[in-house]
Amino acid sequence: MNSTETIPQPPAWDDALLRDPHGAPDKRGRVQRMFAAIAPSYDLNNRLHSLGVDQVWRRKAVKLARVRPGDVIVDVACGTGDLTLKFEAARQRLGDEGRVVGIDFTFEMLPPARRKALRAAGALDTAGTVAFAVGDAQALPLPDACADIVSIAFGIRNVANIATALAEFRRVLRPGGRLIILEFSLPTNPILRGLYNFYFRKILPCTATLISGDKTGAYKYLPESVNTFIGRDQMLSMMKSAGFETAEQHAMTFGVCICYRGVVAGFPAV
Secondary structure: OOOOOOOOOOOOOHHHHHHOOOOOOOHHHHHHHHHHHHHHHHHHHOOOOOOOHHHHHHHHHHHHHOOOOOOOEEEEOOOOHHHHHHHHHHHHHHOOOOOOEEEOOOOOHHHHHHHHHHHOOOOOOOOEEEOOOEOOOOOOOOOOOOEEEEEEEOHHOOOOOOOHHHHHHHHEEEEEEEEEEEEEOOOHHHHHHHHHHHHHHHHHHHHHHHOOOOOOOOHHHHHHHHHHOOOOOHHHHHHHHHHEEEEEEEEEHOOOOEEEEEEEEOOOHH
């Protein structure tokens, strides 16, 4: 073999691992490699395969966060910055105070996020206050009680230890802080669930892989990681166990997406 040739890497996810992707002992590294590979086509696949509804879900998440003037907002697993920038737009509408920070443990996701932030700042005719940093949801590079809102969109399913991540979110939130979790789910109606899974497992992996040229198995991982993820009641229970005074769920698009909302004690009644 020529010394300049690279040895092909095995896929991050094979059929054996996909039977229980959340049980993989090296899940963190596999997820990171997967997202690094699909970062260039991430936005295109999101828009195409959700028909743009993913942006509707993010707007609903921002609304449920109840952004207030001066809020410090941390968007974990921010990816290419879609939810981060929706929070920034909401913050800008309320004034110049506060700050928005996007954190992701896959570096390759952050350059597209920064480019979008610069374009958004230009459109708003403001320098903006969005910052992006590399960091892990299970060990956030932030001090205690520094944020008013912590969000994570379609990322909690990808962490190695959900309880550890939820404890971190609680740690960095101030009294009255809000946690917003957007995550895929499955419709409760069996007919709709069957139709959805046909699209999710048979069509999306083929078209998304074709568009992205992905060789990691990312779009096989996506439907299987949703189908094997914890249930809605378990998520609410884990949020309560992590120290959130209240935990609630809001189903969207027939239950395809759930927005979980947790509140730290001290949140004023509104």
